[in-house]
Amino acid sequence: MLLIPCPWCGQRNEDEFMCGGESARVRPDDPASTTDAQWSDYLYNSTNHKGVVREWWWHVNGCTKWFVIDRDTVTHAIQPASEEIS
Amino acid sequence: MSRLSSGGAIDRRQVINFRFNGTSYTGFKGDTLASALLANGVRVVGRSFKYHRPRGVVSCGIEETNALVQLRSDLDQPNIRATVLPLVEGLEAESINCWPSVNFDVGAINGWLAPLFPAGFYYKTFMAKPWDFYSRFIRRVAGLGQVPKVADTNSYERVHHHVDVLVIGAGPAGLSTTLAVARTGARVLLIDDQSDPGGDLLFDTAIIDQKPALEWVKESIETLAQLDNVSRLQNTIATGYYDHNLVIAVQTSPDESWIRERLWHIRAKQVVVATGAVERPMVFANNDRPGVMLCASVAGYITRFGVQPGKRCVLFTNNSRAYEYLSVLQEAGIKVVEIVDCRESVDDDSLKIAQLLNIPVVAGSHVVNVSGKKMVRSVTVRSINGDANLHTVSCDLVCHSGGWNPLVHLQSHSGAKPVYDSENVTFIPGKPIQSERSVGASNGRFLLSQCITDGLETGQKIGVELGYEFPEISFEKQTNDVNYAVEGFWAEDDNTGKAFVDYQNDVTRADLALAMRENFQSIEHIKRYTTAGMATDQGKMGNPNVIGIVAQMSGTSMTATGTTTYRPPFQPVSFGVIGGMERGALIIPARTTPITEWNISHGAAMNEAGANFRRPFYYPKSGESMQDAMNREALATRNGCAIYDATPLGKFELHGEDVPELLNRVYTNSFSDLPIGQGRFGLMLREDGRLMDDGVTFRIDDNHYLMSCGTGAAPVVLGHMERLLQTEWQDLKVYLINVSAGWANVCVCGPLAREVLSGAGMDRELLDSMKFMQIKTTKVAGFDVRVARVSYTGELSFEINVRRRDGLQLWELFMQAGKQHDITPIGSETSGVLRIEKGFVSPGIEGDNITNPYDAGLGWVIDMNKPDFIGKRSLQRDLNIGGERQHVVGLLPDDHNAKIADGSALVPVQAPTSGNPEFQGHVTAACYSPTLERTIALALLKNGKNRHGENIRISGLEGSFTATVTKPVFYDPRGEKMRA
Amino acid sequence: MSYEAKIVPIERYGLINIRADFSAQRVIGESLGHELPVTAHTAVHTENFSVLCFSEDQWWVRCNLEQETDLFNQLYDLNKHNHCAATIISDHFSGFSLIGTDARKVLRQGVSIDLDDYASGQCTRSGFARCGASIQIVEQYFHYDLFVESSYASYVNLWFDAARKGVQNSQSG
Amino acid sequence: MSHFSIFSLARNALTGHKNWEKMWRSPDPKKEYDVVIIGGGGHGLGAAYYLAKDHGITNVAVVEKGWLGGGNTGRNTMTVRSNFLREDSVPFHELSIDLYHQLSKDLNYNLMVSKRGMITFIQSSAVNRIAMQMANTMHIYGAEYRMLSLPEIKQRVPIFSPSENMRLPILGGVYQPRASMVRHDAVAWGFARGADSRGVDIIQNCEVSGIRRESGAVTGVETNRGFIKAKKVGMAVAGHGSVVANMAGLRLPIVTQPLQAWVSEPIKPVLNEIVVIRSYYGTYLMQSDKGEIVIGQGCDPYASYAQRGTFSIIEDATNAMLEVFPSFSRLKLLRHWAGMLDMPFDGSPIISKTDVDGFYVDVAGSGGFKTTPAAAKTFAHLIARNESHPLTENLGLSRFQNGRLVQEGGVSANR
Secondary structure, three states: OOEEEEOOOEEEEHHHOEEEEEOOOOOOOOHHHOOHHHHHHHHHOEOOOOOEEEEEEEOOOOOOOEEEEEEEOOOOOEEEOOOOOO | OOEOOOOOOOEEEEEEEEEEOOEEEEEEEOOEHHHHHHHOOOOOOEEOOOOOOEEOOOOOOOOOOOOEEEEOHHHOEEEEEHHHOEOOOOEEEEEOOOOEOOOOEHHHHHHHOHHHOOOOHHHOOOOOOOHHHHHHHHHHHOOOEOOOOOOOOOEEEEEEEEEEEEEEOOOHHHHHHHHHHHOOOOOEEEEOOOOOOOHHHHHOOOEEOOEEHHHHHHHHHHHHHOOOOEEEEOOEEEEEEEHHHEEEEEEEOOOOOOEEEEEEEEEEEEEEEOOOEEEOOOOOEOOOOOOEEEHHHHHHHHHHHOEOOOOEEEEEEOEOHHHHHHHHHHHOOOEEEEEEEOOOOOOHHHHHHHHHHOOOEEEOEEEEEEEOOOOOOEEEEEEOOOOOOOEEEEOOEEEEEOOEEEOOHHHHHOOOOOEEEOOOOEEEOOOOOOOEEEOHHHHOOOOHHHHHHHHHHHHHHHHHHOOOOOOOOOOOOOEOOOOOOEOOOOOOOOOOOOEEEEOOOOEEHHHHHHHHHOOOOOHHHHHHHHOOOOOOOOOOOOHHHHHHHHHHHHOOOHHHHOOOOOOOOOOOEEHHHHHOOOOHHHOOOOEOOOOHHHHHHOOOEEEEEEOOEEEEEEOOOOOOOHHHHHHHHHHHHHHOOEEEEOOOOEEEEEEOOOHHHHHHHHEOOOOOOOOOOEEEEEEEEOOOOOEEEEEEEEEEEOOEEEEEEOOOOHHHHHHHHHHHHHHHOOOOOOEEEEOHHHEEEEEEEOOOHHHHHHHOOOOHHHHHHOOOOEEEEEEEOOEEEEEEOOOOOOOOEEEEEEEHHHHHHHHHHHHHHHHHHOOEEOOHHHHHHHHHHHOOOOOOOOOOOOOOOOOOOOHHHOOOOOOOOOOHHHHHHHHHHOOOOEEEEEEEEOOOOOOOOOOOEEEOOOOOOOOOOOOOEEEEEEEEEOOOOEEEEEEEEEOHHHOOOOEEEEEEOOEEEEEEEEOOOOOOOOOHHHHO | OOOOOEEEEEOOOEEEEEEEOHHHHHHHHHHHOOOOOOOOOOEEEOOOEEEEEEEOOEEEEEEOHHHHHHHHHHHHHHHHOOOEEEEEOOOOEEEEEEEOOOHHHHHOOOOOOOHHHOOOOOEEEEOOOOOOEEEEEEEOOOEEEEEEEHHHHHHHHHHHHHHHHOOOHHHHO | OOOOOHHHHHHHHHOOOOOOOOOOOOOOOOOEOOEEEEOOOHHHHHHHHHHHHHHOOOOEEEEOOOOOOOOHHHOOOOEEOOOOOOOOOHHHHHHHHHHHHHHHHHHOOOOOOEEOOEEEEEOOHHHHHHHHHHHHHHHHOOOOOEEEOHHHHHHHOOOOOOOOOOOOOOOEEEEEOOOEEOOHHHHHHHHHHHHHHOOOEEEOOOOEEEEEEEOOEEEEEEEOOEEEEOOEEEEOOOOOHHHHHHHOOOOEOEEEEEEEEEEEOOEOOOOOOEEEEOOOOOEEEEEOOOOOEEEEEEEOOOOOOOOOOOHHHHHHHHHHHHHHOHHHHHOEEEEEEEEEEEEEOOOOOEEEEOOOEOEEEEEOOOOOOOOHHHHHHHHHHHHHHOOOOHHHHHHOOOHHHHOOOOOOOOHHHHO
């Protein structure tokens, strides 16, 4: 049971949240101009990095805010994301 | 009897009666089952797993591997450690894994066949026939105890708790830590697995500052009891250490009498592991004979329980600590005839003790065999280098001590890796990964004085780290222990018998050698091949011996050999307490509407409707079959009037100037021009172009919309939009508010719907004027309602939304008003029939994560001219390179009464029904349509859109039918009825 | 045998959900005659109503049922010129008061938050017994008001009953 | 390779078991191989075995960063089954069961394949519909799968006694008689011994740190034991698919998630079948030959390489289990652990060529143990011939380009 640092509510158990996956997965500005390969990469592929990953979490059973954290997928150590992500 | 005439922390005035293997015995309050059995002279308490060798009690704590019993009567439970089982009146226990009795066990024949059963023998044989043939026999002899015969009537509880500092273990180190941290004012919780604090001091005769150590314990506890910031739990064992400093602990018999066990989820800023150490056995031939016991445990039985486990003893050791117990043994009248010490040069402290007690020390030697089967009769001793000193000593007790194993398990759960401490010949905690510290014996500090100092110093550091002031305290405590000196000893012996490294799984030194001979090199491999360390004690005693022997045989270091990973739990945990109270109705919530109770009391058959709602399936009248009920309900809807509870549908308010833009982006069609008071059907896709949900969104006011969606899809849809708004489209000004439960939604439908509603007092003019997809606010019988004209049945249909609190009244009002029209409540199974007749695609059924809206015949809802919407790019991909697709089609079976199961497969009409015919698709939903008086079905069929009119075979387990492929709509194809 | 705590359904109350961006907050505050609380887990309590802050742009106005409509009407129209939304949610949620010396021992079975962190008068939203709850701390450790989505209310009643006095598993088995 | 049998055991008993041969060699890596397989688990060792046996390619190295079978091969719940929804899934999993049932003899190594049968409870009409779809797809492909009534379940599983006030009452079940349990470690060891005896070099403690390519084609792998040249490199590294693929400059449609499993203390046999309580949390349980009740459930819902999971999964599963088997309440949890699942977007295996010539990937999907022999055999076919085995034509990476996914419930549910 991870302890997720919600920027609004503070540290809460992971079962109050939903993990939204890698924040690097950003919807293309103009999907129509992507190639099939680029679109497929956006839709299905992930970096799935072993180590620190910046990812989205949703505090669904709390303030209902989406936010990003940096989580180590090996140690599970978590830091609030060091800088704003657009 | 082996009970001493005095001594021990037992209450001799309270006699306790118990039964073991059918014989009645007595013990005293304060006994464990093991101490009471030893006191009664019971030596053989169980049989081993593989060879069924007689086994006796070997330890006095949680590390016990042999004395496992099955409890009977009310307490029925398998595999209970007798060494930690408090004796209670009427307790009934049996040995496990033996038949017909522990003293005469047929399975012992395995002992004779043992040469055929080396480690991993089963990988090499039993291949002539299928394994099932052999496994029937093998399974029967495997396993330990039996599943309880009586139902568990106990209550369990699960709680969450937060502290600044959690100290695990109330032995000298844990107590000292707690004393130190407590002074800072930090919130401290001290948990301990025994009924009384003190840890090993309970089994010891140690002295602290010239007083018995237990007095220091008592004083410490009294000090802690004064402090508000300290709490303490006895009978509470930490079983696992998880991410982010979460420790799970099990408390037995808490104060609340109705609770048997409580599972604590303890989140701590700092965790202190003070779980102590356990004594390690020596590995020698027949080291498993009853009467071969760990040295400190023998002393423990004497000190704590006043039990004398033998009369004539040989001590076999490699360390100084064992000598400290000699005086306890001697004072209890046990004659220690000889000390066999495998160290060439025994340390002076040890020699002094032996001299004082006048016990001969045979140094540089080892025990090479034990004779006696159900009880030790003698041991054979020989010098390590050669045959010098070869002699036999008669005895009925062998105390052995191979050094001490810190209980690094919890630390290991936390992600840390134990490291080898060559001085102490053992594995000690490695660098902490979480906010954790190990103290005392679990940190490799085996002396009492070290434990106390380590605890106090650690407590101080933690206090400072947590930002508290720390008062000066003295760390000096005078204790009576001597320096700990140990040498690793895993020499090969004479091969005179089985030398066990894992008692419970019957793993011997020879098994380890065989594994290595066959080129199993990794310690994990050796563990798995031999099963060493995989028994219910999980190698607490034996693992370092396995590592030592493997290192020695392979000529590498202990460090290079490494440990296997310790997995939680530290001690086995009952499933009852893991589950807590979440049984029956509490396992997952059952969500209700204001009409749920009415439905149940009116005999509705209930079924899951998604998102944990239960809804009426159908409403059988007395004696009516399911099919008859559905037919009646469906016909009422088509020809008269019906009513159903649509409350579980999702309802979201959308506010803000950018709502139309949001809708344009999440729906496939356009919402730019929706007038106030009007609704529009919308189709929502996932980004991969697959169906997510469909529903109607109404415009209530300028910047105010109301979206409805499917019951099961509601949380998904809300999450989908909330995510997009907060991550991708932060510039859109939209607020989403879930109001799903705030409104009761009663749907009245059928050609007579207007009659019913106006009969209930609704404005007839308004009803007549309302067009399909309109929403109006009005009053019925004093209730403010929102009326929406939408249809999921294909009939004229009104959804009446009212505040939840008034839902049931409104429902009953309509039922009353509809009586003269024979208003009929309908269930979801009937709704299913109506939707199949209409060919309404269900995103959760026809939309099977593969179907796209074109496949589903929903192309008319898609506006590909919009610049973008979620899923658009993927639809383009499907059109460009998606190849042949499966389409939603209708099926008309030639047999009008065909009973077709949902999920039946579709194959070419000529094909055989099994054995690789060409798979063409499957039936998604089939029913008997009472309106059409025939069976109809919706299906997903490869290229189905272009195959209308073809014949196909429906292949189901129950039968096979030919059918004609049609358009997926069987009733009112133009939708005239619902627009009427 | 059970914990010393009782569960009382909160009967008639008004509840209005407020969403508002930074500039709309001020407008709403002016309309209410009281600034909205903007610190996590805080609430303001006036004679007529309380305002509970659940997020940087989410509040609840808890009032008497009689005031609900008026307050709502007053706030609803602000969305014409501001990015905000007022919604009546007194039916969407069902309230329970958990009161007694053992209230904490009951609640800690259902929430994983640190109850020491939440003082009397504060509020928070958290996971609770597989459904989630908005919690108002009326008196720390002894009196909590919990609001759950109404569709969970009957389940939550069962839950409280079991948490108070345990479940005899034999009855379910 | 010496032949294993009761006679060889007896013969060796006479010499105190001191003359057993090594089960496999520990060779140093050669400079070059025809094929290098990365990953010494069941899939990788099996692929090497079938390369040698089916295709006569024996100049093969299997490089393993740790010890054989130390990944998911040794961390699963030992279950083999073929109850799937899609036409591309069922025959593939059927092949796996077929192969498993003959492997002990083929390998002369007892994998302890026991046919237990799997019962999946039906607790709602929605599950019933899916079960029927599965049953009928399977029926087409000759895989037996049939419905069981409550009394039939009770008859097969006498200890089954669902509580009377179950939140989701059990309406019946579906039964796959051929679902089996297999001794997991033995699969790795058996394949290793078989491959080794055919000349395959199995190199343990050999970690790959790079995949060398020239003009879009693989030329070999960098390892901590030096560069190993090979024109064909196959990846079978459950739990590290993205890490290794990344060395070849590729991103995969997978997320690595923990999948937990746990066992009770061993008890005498009470449960022959594998039981799936699908509707609460997707809990499944069975009893091993050793007597432990082996239990599992779905993945933890986020990416992790930590080989441990959250305890709440065990709590949920326990409740589900106790609803059906109340007498297990006083049994005890003995040990729990997690494997790392490379979960594809659609949950189905990926056995595929890649954009890098000569670099092939085998990603196991939602539980790779059950597919081990089929994946190994088809992967060997792909590597040997540079074309897909007929059974895995639709299981390649191209499905993520054209959107023709083989949906068995994967990551997509989370997105």
